[in-house]
Amino acid sequence: MDEITPRSQDFSRWYLDVVRRAELADYSPVKGCMVIRPYGYAIWELLQQALDSRIKATGHVNAYFPLFIPNSLLTKEAEHVEGFSPQVAYVTHAGGEELEEKLVVRPTSEAIIGTMYANWVQSWRDLPILINQWANVVRWEKKTYPFLRTTEFLWQEGHTAHETEAESEEETLKILDLYADVSESVLAMPVVKGRKTESEKFAGALRTYSIEALMGDGRALQAGTSHNLGQNFAKAFEIKFQARDKSVQYVWGTSWGVTTRLVGGMIMVHGDDSGLVLPPNVAPYQVVIVPIGRDNWRETVLPKALEIQSQLRAAGIRVTLDERDERPGWKFSEWEMRGVPLRVEIGPKDIEKAAVLVARRDTREKQSVSMEGLAQRLGDLLADVQKSLFDRARQFRDEHTHRTSSYDEFKQIMEGRPGFVIAPWCGSAACEAQIKTETQATIRNMPLGSSNPGGTCIRRDAPATAEAWFAKAY
Numbered sequence: 001m002d003e004i005t006p007r008s009q010d011f012s013r014w015y016l017d018v019v020r021r022a023e024l025a026d027y028s029p030v031k032g033c034m035v036i037r038p039y040g041y042a043i044w045e046l047l048q049q050a051l052d053s054r055i056k057a058t059g060h061v062n063a064y065f066p067l068f069i070p071n072s073l074l075t076k077e078a079e080h081v082e083g084f085s086p087q088v089a090y091v092t093h094a095g096g097e098e099l100e101e102k103l104v105v106r107p108t109s110e111a112i113i114g115t116m117y118a119n120w121v122q123s124w125r126d127l128p129i130l131i132n133q134w135a136n137v138v139r140w141e142k143k144t145y146p147f148l149r150t151t152e153f154l155w156q157e158g159h160t161a162h163e164t165e166a167e168s169e170e171e172t173l174k175i176l177d178l179y180a181d182v183s184e185s186v187l188a189m190p191v192v193k194g195r196k197t198e199s200e201k202f203a204g205a206l207r208t209y210s211i212e213a214l215m216g217d218g219r220a221l222q223a224g225t226s227h228n229l230g231q232n233f234a235k236a237f238e239i240k241f242q243a244r245d246k247s248v249q250y251v252w253g254t255s256w257g258v259t260t261r262l263v264g265g266m267i268m269v270h271g272d273d274s275g276l277v278l279p280p281n282v283a284p285y286q287v288v289i290v291p292i293g294r295d296n297w298r299e300t301v302l303p304k305a306l307e308i309q310s311q312l313r314a315a316g317i318r319v320t321l322d323e324r325d326e327r328p329g330w331k332f333s334e335w336e337m338r339g340v341p342l343r344v345e346i347g348p349k350d351i352e353k354a355a356v357l358v359a360r361r362d363t364r365e366k367q368s369v370s371m372e373g374l375a376q377r378l379g380d381l382l383a384d385v386q387k388s389l390f391d392r393a394r395q396f397r398d399e400h401t402h403r404t405s406s407y408d409e410f411k412q413i414m415e416g417r418p419g420f421v422i423a424p425w426c427g428s429a430a431c432e433a434q435i436k437t438e439t440q441a442t443i444r445n446m447p448l449g450s451s452n453p454g455g456t457c458i459r460r461d462a463p464a465t466a467e468a469w470f471a472k473a474y
């Protein structure tokens with residue numbers, strides 16, 4: 001078995017080893033694109049289901065818009081096209097001819113969806129429009145990293161249109177809460193909800209909000225964004241409606257998305273030197289049963305193991321039984337590497353005692369559990385693993401979050417123990433850029449509900465206007 005590089009030795013190498021060894025993803029013949037292998041895709045599907053059910057429960061519906069966008073549509077919103085142009089891929093030839101107008105391979109879908117909404121909205125009675133789509137998008141990246149940054153990635157993008165600014169702001173924040181809930185309750189990944197600075201906001205948006213998580217190496221990951229688009233896109237795409245007072249107005253828009261990057265975040269938050277550690281809520285297998293025994297285990301142990309497997313399945317637990325002709329010890333480390341939350345060992349002696357041995361992936365604790373009521377007990381243990389992973393990640397995050405108003409200390413922290421640094425900031429983009437040049441740290445966001453700390457900016461002698469969370473980021 002190939003070794004996995006220890007996290008402390010080289011975190012980046014460790015991550016790539018885990019992705020490859022656990023068969024989550026592979027490189028493709030197209031540079032920067034990744035193949036998501038079945039085990040990785042199963043994780044994505046569970047996450048997708050959790051998101052999709054919440055998106056629908058908050059009144060949204062799914063639709064699908066085309067992959068190709070006429071170039072003239074993308075260029076309608078000036079800030080938007082400027083923000084995306086370095087990353088856009090074009091189709092110039094098709095059907096054996098050069099196209100009259102080149103097509104954009106969507107980097108995001110505001111342009112095509114805005115064009116359609118302009119046709120669909122006439123009156124205030126047509127609002128709100130609450131549409132989500134599950135799709136792939138392409139952003140040409142110079143430097144790629146499996147799941148975290150790939151040229152083509154999978155995501156959901158919500159696009160809504162509203163009568164008033166208040167409604168669009170409410171929607172933007174509602175989705176931010178939804179994203180935070182999925183990150184924390186499904187991926188067991190604690191996040192900070194807040195507003196992005198002007199320089200970090202989405203190209204063409206009025207305001208961008210994000211959730212930010214802290215990875216195991218002390219770098220931050222932007223895990224999801226929700227944008228209040230204001231009326232910028234409505235004006236560019238002529239999305240107008242007759243208001244209740246008969247006046248003609250532009251709609252207020254939002255857009256929001258999370259991507260396959262969340263899978264990478266989950267790996268970096270929970271994984272250890274043995275490989276993946278999966279939160280039960282996104283584990284393709286929550287339990288693996290490993291039969292123990294001598295040469296005749298297929299006769300002595302397997303029938304009981306199969307019986308237990310069907311019991312657990314009937315109780316709604318995702319379970320697999322490892323029947324391969326390999327040593328149990330080999331199977332143990334294989335499933336540990338793949339991050340399965342609970343391992344059930346069953347041998348002839350266990351059967352005599354009507355019990356099994358259960359090992360937790362997160363704490364590696366082992367305990368004997370009676371076969372009677374086993375499904376219930378394992379269900380409880382899975383819930384406990386889910387909670388423990390979240391608590392552990394939050395404790396790590398808290399231990400790596402510092403507050404300072406001294407720039408010397410700020411620089412010291414960014415050089416040494418990494419993590420979040422909470423510091424007062426003056427609101428100047430130039431100042432923000434200087435801090436980035438000098439320390440590589442960027443403002444991740446300004447948390448909701450945080451107030452002006454007063455005093456002076458961390459970088460220069462100017463009044464602070466906000467409390468910002470800084471970090472080196474992926």
Ligand SMILES: [Zn+2]
Nearest residue numbers: 426431457459
């Ligand atoms: Zn400043």
